[in-house]
Amino acid sequence: MRTSDEIVLDVRGLTTVFEVPNARIAAVDDVSLTVRRGETLAIVGESGSGKSVLAFSIMGLVSRPGRIVAGQILLSGRDLAALDEEALRTVRGRDLAIIFQEPSTSLNPLMTVGRQVAEAILEHEPETPYEAAMERVVERFRLVGIPAPELRVHEYPHQLSGGMRQRVMIAMALACGPALLLADEPTTALDVTVQAQVLNLIDNLKARFGMAVVLITHDLGIVADYANRVAVMYAGRKVEEGPTVTILTRPAHPYTQALLACRPDVLRALEGKPLLEIPGVVPPLDRLPAGCAFADRCSRVQDICWTRPPELTDMAPGHRAACFVAAMHIADSAAS
Amino acid sequence: MAFRVTANPLLLAGTKLLSAVILLAALAGVLFPEDPFEMVGRPFLPPLSDGFLFGTDTLGRDIAAAVAHGARVSLAIGVITALISTFFGVVVGGVAGYYGGRIDMLLMRTTELFQTVPAFLLAIVVVAVLQPSIYTVISAIVIVSWAPLARLVRGEVVSLRSREFVQGCIALGMSDARILFRQILPNALPSIIVAASVAVATSILFESGLSFLGLGDPNVMSWGLMIGIGRSVIRTAWWIAGIPGIAVLITVLAINLFGDGLNEALNPRSAQRNSKG
Numbered sequence: 001m002r003t004s005d006e007i008v009l010d011v012r013g014l015t016t017v018f019e020v021p022n023a024r025i026a027a028v029d030d031v032s033l034t035v036r037r038g039e040t041l042a043i044v045g046e047s048g049s050g051k052s053v054l055a056f057s058i059m060g061l062v063s064r065p066g067r068i069v070a071g072q073i074l075l076s077g078r079d080l081a082a083l084d085e086e087a088l089r090t091v092r093g094r095d096l097a098i099i100f101q102e103p104s105t106s107l108n109p110l111m112t113v114g115r116q117v118a119e120a121i122l123e124h125e126p127e128t129p130y131e132a133a134m135e136r137v138v139e140r141f142r143l144v145g146i147p148a149p150e151l152r153v154h155e156y157p158h159q160l161s162g163g164m165r166q167r168v169m170i171a172m173a174l175a176c177g178p179a180l181l182l183a184d185e186p187t188t189a190l191d192v193t194v195q196a197q198v199l200n201l202i203d204n205l206k207a208r209f210g211m212a213v214v215l216i217t218h219d220l221g222i223v224a225d226y227a228n229r230v231a232v233m234y235a236g237r238k239v240e241e242g243p244t245v246t247i248l249t250r251p252a253h254p255y256t257q258a259l260l261a262c263r264p265d266v267l268r269a270l271e272g273k274p275l276l277e278i279p280g281v282v283p284p285l286d287r288l289p290a291g292c293a294f295a296d297r298c299s300r301v302q303d304i305c306w307t308r309p310p311e312l313t314d315m316a317p318g319h320r321a322a323c324f325v326a327a328m329h330i331a332d333s334a335a336s
Numbered sequence: 337m338a339f340r341v342t343a344n345p346l347l348l349a350g351t352k353l354l355s356a357v358i359l360l361a362a363l364a365g366v367l368f369p370e371d372p373f374e375m376v377g378r379p380f381l382p383p384l385s386d387g388f389l390f391g392t393d394t395l396g397r398d399i400a401a402a403v404a405h406g407a408r409v410s411l412a413i414g415v416i417t418a419l420i421s422t423f424f425g426v427v428v429g430g431v432a433g434y435y436g437g438r439i440d441m442l443l444m445r446t447t448e449l450f451q452t453v454p455a456f457l458l459a460i461v462v463v464a465v466l467q468p469s470i471y472t473v474i475s476a477i478v479i480v481s482w483a484p485l486a487r488l489v490r491g492e493v494v495s496l497r498s499r500e501f502v503q504g505c506i507a508l509g510m511s512d513a514r515i516l517f518r519q520i521l522p523n524a525l526p527s528i529i530v531a532a533s534v535a536v537a538t539s540i541l542f543e544s545g546l547s548f549l550g551l552g553d554p555n556v557m558s559w560g561l562m563i564g565i566g567r568s569v570i571r572t573a574w575w576i577a578g579i580p581g582i583a584v585l586i587t588v589l590a591i592n593l594f595g596d597g598l599n600e601a602l603n604p605r606s607a608q609r610n611s612k613g
Contacts (some may be wrong), residue, residue: 059507064437093509100507105500110522119518120508172508 007074008179008212009035009058009096014071014081016050016057023286027053027066029236035180035212040203042215042227042244044259048282050236051216055182058214059098060088076179094124097173099202101185103165107157113168114138114153120175140171143208144201163194170201177209184216199226220263224248229318232256235282235293238312242319252321252330255294292324300325347597353590361407368401372557376401383575393565393576402557403583409558410587413470413543414536417477421539422532424478425485426521432486433493434516444490447483455480459542463551470553477542481535488531492524526602530595537591544584559584 016028027050035041043051056062058073060080073080075096080088100106108116114137121133128136134153141149144167157165166186173181183202187195203226206213215227223230223244230247232240232255240253251257258278269275280297289295291306298305304324312320313327321327370376374397377385381392383399390399432443450458462476496502497520505515521528540559546552547560548567559580566577 061503061507089509089511091509092507098504098507100500100504102500106504108501108505108519108523111519119505119510119514123508123510123514169504172504175508 006037007034008037008076009033009214010072010074011058012072012074014054014057014068014073016053016062016066016068018066020065025285027236027285028057030071031233031236031238032071033214033231033238033241035214037179037210037212038206039228040206040213040215040226042217042223042230043233044217044220044223044230045233046218046259046282048235048285049233050285051233052184053236054233055098055184055214055216058182059092059096060085061098090124093120093178094176095178096180096182097176097178098182098184099166099169099173099186101188103162103169103189104157106169107165109157112154112156113160113165114141114155117141117153117168117172117175120172124176136175137171140174141168143205144168144171144174145197146171162190163198166190166194166198167201170198170205174205174209178211180212180214181206182214182216185218186215187219187222188217195222202226220248220260232259235288236285237293237309237322239294239323240321241312242315242321246316246319252315252319252326253294253323254298254300254325256321258297258299292322344597344601346593347601350590350593350595350597353586354594357407357587357590358411360404361411364401364404364408368398368404370401372402372405373397380569380573380576382573383579390579391573391575393562394569394573399562399576399579402562403559403580405557406559406562406580407583407587409556410540410543410560410584411536413474413477413558414540414591417474417481417539417542418532418535420474420478421482421485421535422528424482425531426489426528428482429486429489429491430493430516430521433490434497434512434520436494436497440490443486447486450480450483451487456542456545459546460549460551463546468546468551468553470556473543473546473552476546477539480542481538485528485531485535488527489524492527493520496520496523530599530602533591533595533598537588537595540584540588540591 011031011033014028014031015026018025018027031054033041043054045051053062057068062068068081071081075091080091083091107113114134117137117140118130118133121128121136122130137153138149141152146152146164146167160168186202187198190198199222202213217223227244230242230244231238232247232253234255240247240251240256247256248260251260261276262278264275278297283289283293289306291308292310295301295305302325310322310324310327312322313330315321315326315330375395376398377388377392377396379392379394379396381388383389383391385391388398388400390403393399428443428447432440459476459480462479463472466472502515502519505519543552543558544560544563547558548564550564552558552560552564554561562580563577566573570577
């Protein structure tokens with residue numbers, strides 16, 4: 001899909017720490033991102049890599065003991081990190097919205113789904129009459145592919161299937177036409193067959209509303225189909241970023257390479273080969289090594305990797321990775 | 337909240353008994369049109385005397401009429417105090433549970449202060465200081481009964497606060513008041529209703545106890561006042577205190593059965609337990 005040049009989200013040097021007794025854990029450490037109108041940026045990483053905290057930081061939903069200590073979150077040029085709670089509340093839901101992973105618990109069990117979406121509209125547009133808000137809900141339900149929307153709005157969450165509930169969540173997120181949509185593993189809890197429907201829907205709506213989408217996932221298959229660009233996170237840091245094709249075919253960072261190698265492959269499984277895994281686990285964020293956080297799991301580790309954290313280096317236009325080995329490799333090939 | 341009343345014997349018994357008491361209160365003016373304070377017969381007539389089903393009291397007042405009119409007063413006091421206590425409980429508990437932190441700390445320590453003082457003694461002190469009247473009795477009962485409700489509501493709100501749909505509402509930019517009153521509290525309603533219904537029963541007992549000690553409103557014919565009147569003659573004319581006592585017993589029992597039954601009906605966990613056992 002064609003993306004415009006208009007930058008919707010510009011995150012600069014965002015650092016979110018959790019201050020617990022005897023430790024200060026940087027769950028998001030100096031991360032910068034940009035997302036343009038009509039673009040989908042995928043954020044990929046293992047559990048504990050900080051991708052969800054990043055999304056929550058952007059939404060301003062990090063709660064104690066977590067805190068944004070540095071950086072800017074520019075949404076259409078306005079710094080959300082500098083806003084107070086009251087100002088942030090008017091932005092949330094109207095200019096940026098989030099879809100959570102678990103549609104079964106993300107809806108109030110005692111309120112009809114239509115009413116819940118209408119509440120979201122009425123909160124931001126109190127002058128809208130209830131009937132008009134409800135009409136818009138029906139129209140949004142139709143848009144997200146809920147059959148017989150004028151009947152469905154009167155149903156309760158337990159009467160809907162998981163896929164339908166996730167569509168309701170999407171309708172709720174889109175209720176006020178946000179500029180930025182954050183999708184935090186939106187299909188993890190859904191059947192494989194429904195996953196594609198929901199992701200296609202998000203993709204179509206992105207074009208229709210001219211939104212920017214940040215798609216948080218650990219599924220590289222989804223990345224290949226729906227993302228324009230990919231950012232890979234490891235231990236709270238962005239370790240690689242680039243166009244989807246480049247990241248999937250010529251990843252520079254050993255972690256990205258390992259991640260790609262670990263994808264479950266049906267054919268490999270049929271040949272009786274075991275699934276590959278990355279040895280070890282993500283290091284605890286309060287005991288990060290002095291050097292590269294991935295060093296102890298890396299197959300290409302060098303002495304320099306233990307000394308200091310690597311910085312993001314250009315691999316190709318728009319493609320950057322934080323790896324000493326990859327940087328040396330690029331430098332060598334440029335010299336020869 | 338679909339449940340079958342008939343499937344729950346506790347709720348059924350409670351509902352029947354309670355309906356009878358409410359019916360008696362509603363029909364008091366029709367059955368006994370004259371003022372229950374009116375002296376209508378010879379004093380100390382035993383129950384089943386001619387024209388006086390429950391006999392007469394020390395001044396010749398009809399006990400049956402007083403019981404019927406007293407049902408109104410006792411139920412009204414019970415319901416009003418339960419409503420006011422629930423209101424304070426919901427506000428204090430809701431705010432404490434929703435905001436947490438220092439506000440929670442402050443409010444919960446305050447409720448503990450009220451809970452550590454023996455409830456009935458505190459009620460006696462309040463009424464004694466403020467002069468007995470229907471309003472001071474109601475205030476005293478509210479003062480001693482809002483705290484447990486606040487703790488209950490706080491617990492519910494704390495657990496609902498962390499649910500994903502509430503997080504979703506915050507992510508949609510909803511205001512705190514809207515989230516608390518439209519999203520969280522409706523989900524806590526079953527527990528609140530059950531606790532409030534039990535609070536009605538306790539309030540009736542409190543009112544009876546206060547009136548028995550002469551701290552009730554002497555101008556309002558409540559069951560407690562009747563028991564108070566009969567207290568000094570309990571060895572020679574047991575019915576003067578005994579019959580309103582039985583009325584209190586039946587009503588409190590009915591409300592407690594109703595509350596317990598409601599709890600079973602509204603609580604899916606206890607429903608499962610019953611069907612297995």
